[in-house]
Amino acid sequence: MSQKPDWLRPHGSPWTRGAEQMVYDNPWIRVSHHEAVAPTGRPAQYGLVSFKNLAIAVLPLHDDGTVTLVGQNRFALAGYSWELPEGGSPIGEDPLEGAKRELAEETGLQAREWRKVLQVQLSNSVTDERAVGYLALGLSDAVGRAQGDDTEELALVRAPYREVLDAALAGHMEDMLTVAMLLRAYHMAREGALPDALTRAMLS
Template sequence: MSEKPAWMKPHGEPWRSKSERVVYENPWIRVSEHEAVAPTGQPAQYGVVSFKNLAMAILALHDDGMVVLVGQNRFALRNYSWEIPEGGGALDVEPLESAKRELVEETGLEAADWRHVLTAQLSNSVTDERAYGFIALGLSHAPGGDHRDDTEDLAMVRVPFREALDAALAGHLQDVLTVAMLLRAYHMAREGALPGALARAMLG
């Protein structure tokens, strides 16, 4: 990874927490309320959602330039969402191992070639959630197929990469990790950072 540019040097004072009170907790998240001091020195009350897992996002690319998307009903927005395979990984487990598990669980696929291409903060004004994005190549069917949990009712499609990218740019795919990973892969294909035959199939 390249060094940060000089202009990225932080300025001012960081936020400070004077006290913290947990107002809600379950196996996946903790919501806490803080009496805080802002960078300006002013007192402030702040609520933070802390995640007990890392977010995993896997862009699974077939050799012919087709990408795997998963469709499901999402609870929070009560909508149907097409996304790349995603899930959670324990904080004390290497992200790559969690990504491999998620790909098998959601799609029944495994990959011979894994590339970590994205590290992201999700909604960092109110949560501490961090995400890791991987491109998975050399796909094949995993022994035993998928292993979804008892709340997952998933559909799966293979679509041309460019069609998925166009759907994201048109706003039809709105999951932020899906959009970010499609754009990252497009950039890599354009810049020669993916195998040549695959890049040509993706850009088609």
């Protein structure tokens, strides 16, 4: 990873947190209300959604330049979503182990090579959720069948990388981690950071 440029240094004063009230708590998230002082010095109130897992995304990139995607109905926006294999890794767990588990559980695949290629904040105005993304290469079938948890009804499709990228850029796939990972892989291919044969298969 390259050195952080000087212009990315913090400016101004940070937020100051005061009294906190827990509003809601379950095994996955915690919602809290905060009295605070803004960087401008003005008093403020803030609602924060805290996550108990690190978000994980895996881009399963096959040697022939195809990608395995997962389709499922999502509750929050009441719609169907085609996206990369994704899930949560408990805070404190090695996120690579979480990525391997999610790939096997959702697709039935395992990978010979793993590369951490993305680290992002998902919605830092109202949540503290962070995410990491892995590129999974050298794919083969894992032992056992793919299966989600008892609330998931998953479908799988394997499609050419370029078609998947074009679908995402056209707005047909809106999951942010999926879009970010597909663009990251495109950048890596264009910059020569992937094997030549794989790059040709992806971009053809």
